[in-house]
Amino acid sequence: MKYLMTCAAIGAVAATGAAHAQVEDTGPYLQGGYTYMDLEPEGVDDGVDTSAITARAGWQITPMFGVEADLTTGIDDGDFDYNVDEDDFEIDDNNDGDLNDIIAQSGDIGLNYLMGAYGTAKVPVTDRFDIHGRAGYAYIDLDASVEQLGGVNTVNVEDSASGPAIGGGASFDITESLELRGDYTYYSFEDTDAHAGTIALGYKF
Numbered sequence: 066m067k068y069l070m071t072c073a074a075i076g077a078v079a080a081t082g083a084a085h086a087q088v089e090d091t092g093p094y095l096q097g098g099y100t101y102m103d104l105e106p107e108g109v110d111d112g113v114d115t116s117a118i119t120a121r122a123g124w125q126i127t128p129m130f131g132v133e134a135d136l137t138t139g140i141d142d143g144d145f146d147y148n149v150d151e152d153d154f155e156i157d158d159n160n161d162g163d164l165n166d167i168i169a170q171s172g173d174i175g176l177n178y179l180m181g182a183y184g185t186a187k188v189p190v191t192d193r194f195d196i197h198g199r200a201g202y203a204y205i206d207l208d209a210s211v212e213q214l215g216g217v218n219t220v221n222v223e224d225s226a227s228g229p230a231i232g233g234g235a236s237f238d239i240t241e242s243l244e245l246r247g248d249y250t251y252y253s254f255e256d257t258d259a260h261a262g263t264i265a266l267g268y269k270f
Contacts, residue, residue, distance in 0.1 A: 089130035096246060098119040098265030100137050104174060104207070105258040112260075113174050114231030116141050119263050123185070131185045135198070137261070164236070177206040179252075179259075181230050198233040203252050204258065226254035232261075242269050 097120050104113040118141055123133030183201030190196060206225040232250030239245055244267045252259040 069236070083214075091125045092270050093122070093124050094244075094267050094269045096123075096135075096265040098246075100261050100263040100264055102137075102139075102176060102179075103260040104119045104176070105207075105260075106174065106207075106256060115139055115174070115176055117176055117261075118180035119178070121265065125269075129186055129188070131187075132183065133185055135180065137176070137179040137197045137263075139178075141175070147199065174207055174209040175224060177208050179203060179205045181250075181252075183203075183230070187236075193238040194235065196233070197232075199248075199250070200231045201228040203228065203254075205254055205257065207257070224256075226257060228252060228254040234263075236267075243267070244269060 074146040097118070100117040100119045102115050102117055103114070104115060106113070117137045119135055119137040121133055123131055123137035181201050181203030183199040185197055185199040187197035189196045204227040205227065206223070208223045230250055230252045232248055234246060234248035236244050236246040246263075246265050246267055248261075248263045250261045250263070252261070
């Protein structure tokens with residue numbers, strides 16, 4: 066009888082501890098940090114490297130699953146060389162009356178903003194270290210400055226697109242409330258693929 070009572074007491078304490086851990090592992094959080102982006106617009110010879118800052122808000126619904134949204138905005142432009150149809154930029158680069166020629170020039174491209182919403186899943190590795198994955202949908206808005214033939218004129222072009230996004234990363238709990246998180250996310254847009262690496266500091270409420 067004494068043994069059974071002891072086991073019951075241990076079970077009650079363990080259940081209380083598990084419930085307490087679940088409470089600690091759920092709820093809202095905010096994060097912010099630096100993002101390095103590699104943009105690959107159609108027609109560009111090499112990827113375009115650019116820097117950005119990211120703000121993120123999320124809710125850990127259960128210790129394993131959650132939802133989040135983030136907003137990223139560029140802080141510098143990246144240079145690129147391109148080979149595209151005149152029709153893509155809606156300009157007659159050589160003034161020959163049609164838009165069927167290929168433009169082989171250079172320019173720069175900037176990220177106005179990138180926003181996305183995701184479902185997340187995480188798995189604890191230790192008490193403080195987790196790995197996670199996320200998948201969702203994102204919208205990107207870009208602003209490019211392209212030189213016309215001979216560099217005589219510069220044309221500004223703004224374009225936007227949406228598409229699926231998938232990624233993963235890891236997080237480390239510095240304290241019970243503060244965490245350091247690193248992510249990689251791949252975006253598949255209609256005319257532009259993008260790769261983003263983010264390092265962010267977060268606060269869990």
